[in-house]
Amino acid sequence: MKKMLILSTALVATGFAASAQEVVVVSWGGAYEASQVEAYNKPFTEKTGIKVTMVAADNPASPLKAQVEAGNVTADVFDIEVSDAIRLCDEGALVEIDPAILPPAPDGTPAIDDFVDGALRDCAVANIVWGTVIAYDTTKFPNGQPMTAADFFDLEGFPGKRGLPKNAKRTLYLALIADGVPAAEIYDVLGTDEGVARAFAKLDTIKDSVVWWEAGAQPPQLLADGEVTMSTVYNGRIFDAIVAEGKPFDIVWDGQYMDLDMFAIPKNSPNPEAAMEYLKFATDTERLAGQASYISYGPARKSSAALVGKYKDGVTDMAPHMPTNPENMQNAVLDDPEFWADHDVELNELFNAWLAG
Missing domain, CATH: 3.40.190.10 (Periplasmic binding protein-like II)
Structure with a gap:
């Protein structure tokens, strides 16, 4: 972009x-x-x-x-x-x-x-x-490939920097999925103070290893440059990198965010x-x-x-x-525009404060 x-x-x-x-x-x-x-x-x-x-x-x-x-x-x-x-x-x-x-x-x-x-x-x-998914460089993990959202937060099992977007909407849900919250319960949990605290606590575990991105073109480039080993990314962008450009990347569909x-x-x-x-x-x-x-x-x-x-x-x-393939939707979080209309400003304020902390 x-x-x-x-x-x-x-x-x-x-x-x-x-x-x-x-x-x-x-x-x-x-x-x-x-x-x-x-x-x-x-x-x-x-x-x-x-x-x-x-x-x-x-x-x-x-x-x-x-x-x-x-x-x-x-x-x-x-x-x-x-x-x-x-x-x-x-x-x-x-x-x-x-x-x-x-x-x-x-x-x-x-x-x-x-x-x-x-x-x-x-x-x-x-x-x-479309979906926001996890993508990774297959050459960086010779002893086993990541398969779940929890693997994204496992820096010991899957070493390297992580790419995440610099906003609340596309980070907090992933932290909760990785922490064991079922996709169908994400908004119920995120609508509580305890749920928000839980999401930030999970993000704390990788905060020092995150490279923040703001435009859709960045995650495939971060992976290609070796700046990160895993990143969330728009599924169409990473498909283009894999199929059209022949990059050695793959997708984890667990916990994809559909919009x-x-x-x-x-x-x-x-x-x-x-x-x-x-x-x-x-x-x-x-x-x-x-x-x-x-x-x-x-x-x-x-x-x-x-x-x-x-x-x-x-x-x-x-x-x-x-993203609509049934196999890719098994633990997908569907966007809830009404939830974000009510909570977007508040959660982004908390997110920005967390980033600065």
């Missing part, structure tokens, strides 16, 4: 505004953005003649909020997480989307019945299901009509299945599953690499 602030500043400084025949999409960069270009943007332009310009951000919700608050919206569609979609919609920053305008499944099933649970929100439509990404349109976007056409096109059955040929994120539509085939290499079956 590129640096968000540099890009958004550059857009504002140049007074950028899309023409009527252009849609500006803010996404996350890297292999994920590349998959969107191939699966969504190129066929959309071919069909409509409307150019699609991509802008990368570390977290697209941040420039979205900043642009709306500044009254200077320079992009049309933003790829954001569910909790951000709910919050920004509540704040009046997003255009409401009627599910009835979305294309039905090929068999005629209405969109509202075809998307997976939680994929349709008042102001956003999901495109992918959705969603397309949203800010109020007062430069081209709202074209933006809505892009959103409808990019979230139809064929396009979501097509994206799975380029990256291992699960389509947000049920009807897309049967169309998921091989990777672009024509050899690798994609289904086993999907």
Whole structure:
């Protein structure tokens, strides 16, 4: 992912505004953005003649909020997480989307019945299901490979530095999983003072061995550079490193954190009509299945599953690499956007205080 602030500043400084025949999409960069270009943007332009310009951000919700608050919206569609979609919609920053305008499944099933649970929100439509997983360098552990979240915290059995994201949402749950809390009980435990203390106590055991990351491109690079032997990472990023780049990495699916990404349109976007056409096109059955040929994120539509085939290499079956593969979901933590809407600020304050301590 590129640096968000540099890009958004550059857009504002140049007074950028899309023409009527252009849609500006803010996404996350890297292999994920590349998959969107191939699966969504190129066929959309071919069909409509409307150019699609991509802008990368570390977290697209941040420039979205900043642009709306500044009254200077320079992009049309933003790829954001569910909790951000709910919050920004509540704040009046997003255009409401009627599910009835979305294309039905090929068999005629209405969109509202075809998307997976939680994929349709008042102001956003999901495109992918993705996971934060543990990845490791297979060459670093000749005497046995890690298999569980608990192994991530076992510095004696599996020596080396660990990579973790610098935020509460994607660290506290993993500490609790590693400490024996079942995935289905994570939010009940994390909603208590005792549970939060338990998570930080577990993180204390590896704190001095953690390399903190903030952008999705960093964990595969940290592994490749030998700066860490294990790291949490977005599953599509590490798939790209393993399959496309041939890196000697592997995945531990135990305790994966599953989430959705969603397309949203800010109020007062430069081209709202074209933006809505892009959103409808990019979230139809064929396009979501097509994206799975380029990256291992699960389509947000049920009807897309049967169309998921091989990777672009024509050899690798994609289904086993999907976060939604039943074998990969055995101890998965599903994102709870309502929980994070209520606790995100508080837990991140505690997390930042812990980091500084």
